[in-house]
Amino acid sequence: MKEYRPQEIEPKWQKVWEEKKVFETPQYSEKPKYYTLIMFPYPSGTLHVGHVKNYTIGDIVARYKRMQGYNVLHPFGYDAFGLPAENAAIAHKIHPKKWTMDNINTIRGQIKKMGISYDWNREVITCNEDYYKWTQWIFLKLYEAGLAYKKPGAVNWCPSCQTVLANEQVKDGKCERCGTTVTMKHLEQWYFKITDYAEKLLEGLDRLPGWPEHVKTMQRNWIGKSTGAEVDFPVEGLDKKIRIFTTRPDTIYGVTFMAIAPESPLVLELVTDEKRKEVEEFLAKVAHEDRFKRTSLEAKKEGVFLGRYAINPLTGERIPIYVANYILYEYGTGAIMAVPAHDKRDFDFAKAYGLPIKQVIKPKEGDWNIEEAPYEDEGIMINSGPFNGLDSKKGIEEVTKYIEEKGFGKRSVQYKLRDWLISRQRYWGAPIPIIYCDKCGIVPVPEKDLPVKLPENVEFLPTGQSPLTLSEEFKHTTCPKCGGPARREVETMDTFVDSSWYFLRYVNPKLEDKPFDTNDVNYWLPVDQYIGGVEHAVLHLLYSRFITKVLHDLGYVGFDEPFQNLFTQGMIYKDGWKMSKSKGNVVSPDDMIEKYGADTLRMYILFMAPPEKDAEWSDAGIEGVNRFVKRLWNNYYKMLDIINSQDAEESEFGKEERALRRKLHAMIKKIKEDIEGGFKFNTAIAGLMEFNNQLSDYLETAQNPNKKLLREIAEKIALIISPFAPHMAEEMWHDLGKETLIVEERWPDYDEEALKEEEITIAVQVNGKVRGRITVPADSSEDQIKEKAVENVKKLVEGKQIVNIFYVPGKLVNIVVK
Incomplete structure (x- = not known):
């Protein structure tokens, strides 16, 4: 019998596929x-x-x-x-x-x-270059559409990687690549205006039923849509206003202080001279902190009074303005109206700095001690002037309407999503196709001049600047508009x-x-x-x-x-x-292929767990799959020996052959359903293993194995395993005498007639307890089945009155006696 040698078979068929270009896809087809x-x-x-x-x-x-x-x-x-x-x-x-x-x-x-x-x-x-030329083209198209722009701002900085990180590349306050704590830095950077597409990105998720729900939820949460109102709080003594966004306009009467993010330019604009030194020291301290941890619910709330007051537009009250570590500049407007009676973080800050806590929402039932904890649920408005007694949900609408009528603010939708920061202070990326001219300003590189090529000769130093800064050849160019001397952008795009x-x-x-x-x-x-x-x-x-x-x-x-x-x-x-x-826990595919062959590795990867689940590698597991692959191979070539034998039977199928053929077509049906019903490759392979065991039994016990049946099994098995173990399948197909490549063959259909059971086994109950089993032809009538069931338990029901007989089709008969 032919020995299984994957190290010979696999390169052989890989070469055939490559020479015949079987995987090269035509641009269009009738298929x-x-x-x-x-x-x-x-x-x-x-x-x-x-x-x-x-x-x-x-x-x-x-x-x-x-x-x-x-x-x-x-x-x-x-x-x-x-x-x-x-x-x-x-x-x-x-x-x-x-x-x-x-x-x-x-x-x-x-x-x-x-x-x-x-x-x-x-x-x-x-x-x-033939790819990043078009990445640069896409940048230019966004720039022309007003969706690419440059602005100064506070950015995430990784001191180890010496580069800027987008918010998405910061995990728990650390660089996702190297694990270093991220700090803040102020730089001029290029951005894509993804916020203009926030609503379209949200709406599009509803049209993706083929996406996992948890992935769509992650995107919705990242986009972070909030509906509420923008409200302007005038700054006392200055011609300035602090604009805040709130989802709870019903709590405006409870504002007792304002809080601004440390990164906001407003801080240094508003701070008084007397408070400037204290505020600058606080800003320097916060700059070195993990801003994602400092803004968490559990973090210690810290801040400094700016020496100024805002005016509550609804009450006229003076409200102290603080810079506070728990405010995130990227969300909303970077400033908040603080309502400590109804927000946990505001409550903690107010307690820390002895600020008033004014309740304006009470529970619909019972009392609440506002000095012990904030009340953050819906309720009834109190201490809120003309809005007293309103349900807070209704109050949100009424207060918003009032704010708009008085010109204090407007309805607004905000998103947590920030614009996409694409500038990177490094060499190995697509150069940003922008030129700076003292006369013309920012000038996009003309499309005909793309790509802006990376120079080969650059010096790589961990300075925090793009190596392109040091390349005089790259940096100096000519302005496409006026022809005068100009400078190229030296930063590259986010990958x-x-x-x-x-x-x-x-x-x-x-x-x-x-x-x-x-x-x-x-x-x-x-x-x-x-x-x-x-x-x-x-x-x-x-x-x-x-x-x-x-x-x-x-x-x-x-x-x-x-x-x-x-x-x-x-x-x-x-x-x-x-x-x-x-x-040190890496398993190399090369080592596994050398030892077991690619088909075994493919089979094991798919069999070890449902493909959407994490799985633990097991050396014993791949050994087990390799034994299965060899048994399947051996069974196959046993079949070929019989098929090619002059003495093998071509007779009609007997009961044993019909049963094995039924199992063959049941397997074909199951594997098709497993693949199409959620990539259940592990259960598909399990079904193949089960059938292989049944085939082994037949080959070992059948006195005259049926050549016709084995030819059908050999053909179907080769086709079925082709996606899973393609090299092995090609070899089997070839040795079966086929002149085509199996990769170009059609997936086998299953025979509905073959799936029909000839006999069924039915449990027989007496008063609900199983007392026997009967095997009957699958096309037996209900009366015939009941009659045989009674006969089966004749001794148990003799001398008793049969009250009723219940039949559950194909499963059981329950005889009720007394």
Whole structure:
């Protein structure tokens, strides 16, 4: 019998697929289209098995859909710009491009060994000029539309990485990449006006039923829509007003102080000379604190009086103005009206500084001691002038209406979402295509001059400035408007800009005169199935949706959501930890392929847990799957020996053959339902294992195995395992005598007739207790089944009166006696 040798089989079929270009996708086809995509990786080094999990999931989908008759687009590429390459340049004196391309070559080889069915002809690498030229083009389109702008402001600064971080890249007050505590810094930066699309981004989530609900909830929470009112509080003695946003206008009569965020320019505008030194010392102290922790509910509330007062527009009362550490500049207006009787953080601050606590909402029933804790629920308005006695929900509407009538403020919708900060003080990124001219000001680089190329010769120093600052050749240029001397922007774009549109470039990866062809992307997109980690639920997915909506509104694409369906896979852990080189718990796919073969690795990755769940790697687990793969192989070639034997039977099926054929078609049906019903690959493989055991029993016990049945089983098994173990399936298909490639064959249908049971077993109860079982022909009538049931328990019912007989079709008969 033929021995299973994956190290010979797998390279053989990978070579055939490549030579025959079976995975190269025609741009158009009579077949229906299907675009399946995994989130492309950052090429930071070699892959481990945790990385290849989502590639394997995506490959099952691509191969299955191809076998169902779809024109499948299944491309791959690399998110190739980024900080690790620059850090490697500093640490190892190697150019970021060489470091990146070396890693890409390694990863590409690892993925090909896995037998993933990518169309390598469409490969995209974001650090190549033919890609980032169009990233710069997208920047220019946003700039022309008023959606890209530069402004000074407080930004998140990582002292270790020496760069600015977007809010989304700060986790629990620390840099998500290196774990260093983030500080604040004031810089002029470039932003994309994603806030203009806040409502469209929210509304679009309601049109994505194929997304996991928890991912949509994460995006809704990040966007953070709040409905309320903006109210102006005049500053006493100055021609200035403090504008606040509140969702509770019904509590304005309870304001006892104002609080401003430390990062707000208002602080230094309002502070009196007497208080300036104390305030500046407080600002310096807060600047080095974790601003995400300091604004948490549990953090100590601290602040300084600015020496000035605001006027409550509804009561005329003087209200002291403080700078306070618990106010976040990014939310609302960066200033609040503080109502300590009805807000926990305001309450804690008021207690700390001896400020008044004025109750203006009382519970609808019972009393509340406002000195012990704030009352934050709805209730009845009190101490609120003409609004006393109103239900607070009604009060919100009435007070808002009054504020608008008097010109104190207006209704407003606010979002927690802030504009997307895209400037990065580093080299290894797409240069921002902007020129500064003393005469003309800010001048966008003309489209004909794209790409603005990264210079090769730069010095990498951890100074906190972009290395491009030190490149005189890059920095100095000519103004496109006046022809005079000018300076290039020396900062580069956030790499999330690169990944916000790559799924469009896959459609036309070699197009030279535009980033993509509108007709082509309108044919292929939205992506039918997107697969990737839930850790990208806010950053990458939100940005991609934003850029797609902008391109739609500008007329470049005919759709406004990029991903129709989203699947978020779980991680693979080892020894209780996420795999990482630093923990020494990495499992290399190369090692597993060398030992077991790619098909075993693919099968184990899919079998170890439901694909959306995290899973613990087990050496014993992959050993077990490898034993199954070998048993399946051995059974297959036992069947081929019988099929090719001159002595084997071709007779009609007996009872045993009909039962095995029924199990075969039940398995085909189940695996189809498992794949289409939520990527239940683990249960699909379990079904295959179960059938293989039944096949083993038949091959061992059947005196004259039926050649006709075994030929059907051999053909169907090869087809079914093709998405899961493609190399093994090709070898089996070839040895079965087929001249085609199995990857180009159709997925097998199951036979409804074969699924019908010939006999069914029914439990027989007497007064509700099981007393026996009967086996009857599946087409027996109810009367026949009842009659046989009574016969089965004849001794138990003799001499008793049968009151009734109940029949649950296909399951049980209950005989009631007394």
